[in-house]
Amino acid sequence: MDELHKIAKAYYETANSENKDLGHRLFKRMDVDGDGQISLHEFLAFLKNEGRGEMASPSFFKELNKNGTGRLDLMEAMTLCYIIESGRKFCNGCGEFMKGIFLSCMECFEHEDRSFNLCCACFEQGRYVHSHKKFLDNYVLLETKRLDALKEKNAAKTKLRREAEKKRVGEEIKKNAPTPEVITERLPEPVRVIRHEVVPYNPHQGNIFHRAALVAGAVVGAVISRCSIM
Ligand SMILES: [Zn+2]
Ligand SMILES: [Zn+2]
Known part of the structure; x- marks a missing residue:
């Protein structure tokens, strides 16, 4: 039990004030008559009340009481706390x-x-x-x-x-993949409307203007010749 007393003391001395307070409060709960020591009767009642019946034995009390006074002092009670908390x-x-x-x-x-x-x-x-x-x-x-x-x-x-490597390889493949071609819609060439003038044409007579000129020439010629005849 000596080693356990030493470990419990080391934990107590290095504990912060909050945890030390917890230890002191636990000691006060055990020390029902408030005389600053835990009697066998208080020890047994406390453990049974805490559902730790397996620990509630006079032989265990005797082992904890290294000073042999028949009553546990604060540090001996802290050893009990350590034993409970560490699941011994x-x-x-x-x-x-x-x-x-x-x-x-x-x-x-x-x-x-x-x-x-x-x-x-x-x-x-x-x-x-x-x-x-x-x-x-x-x-x-x-x-x-x-x-x-x-x-x-x-x-x-x-x-x-492996997951990181898989991700890295995936990103590498993505990075090195060829850039997809930008397919732009090729618009149809604008239809060039060529305006053809439709000119009535007679292959034997030429086009209408030509013919008109010929007709006009003939008329003029006829008039002239008629005038001459006259
Ligand atoms: Zn055994
Ligand atoms: Zn089993």
């Missing part, structure tokens, strides 16, 4: 608090609301009833989970990299 485990076989290495059921760890944990002695001697068979100790379990998380992270990174 109690053996599902003998019910004892597990300070060191323990074994956890993999199936329950991954799929159940509550994990199933055993101290080394209970596991070794088979002092438990449980339907699952695969257990890992807390260190191997932590490492397994770390590697799984790393694998997931790397897979996500690879996926992101």
Whole structure:
């Protein structure tokens, strides 16, 4: 328990004032008679009230009470807070608090609301009833989970990299594609209207003006000759 007291003390000393206040308020809630210490009776009542019945035992109280005074002071109560907050485990076989290495059921760890944990002695001697068979100790379990998380992270990174590469290639192809021809509608050439003058024409007599001239010439000639005859 010494190590746990040291860790809890380190967390308390480095906590900001808001978190320290939270710790003090929790201590006051436990210290019902307000004498500045937690009696066994106050300790048991508090844990049962918090739904932490598995911790509510005189033996656990004794372990927390490193000063051996029979009452918990502020720092010993902070160790209790640390144990609760960090989810430290109690053996599902003998019910004892597990300070060191323990074994956890993999199936329950991954799929159940509550994990199933055993101290080394209970596991070794088979002092438990449980339907699952695969257990890992807390260190191997932590490492397994770390590697799984790393694998997931790397897979996500690879996926992101592939998506970025796909996007880049797509943009490159788009950029290098020939510019589509601008098809302008070719308007039809404006129709050039050539105005032809229609002149009545007789191939034997020439056109009407020519003929008129000839007729006029003949008439004039006739008149002249008639005058001469006269
Ligand atoms: Zn046990
Ligand atoms: Zn299980």
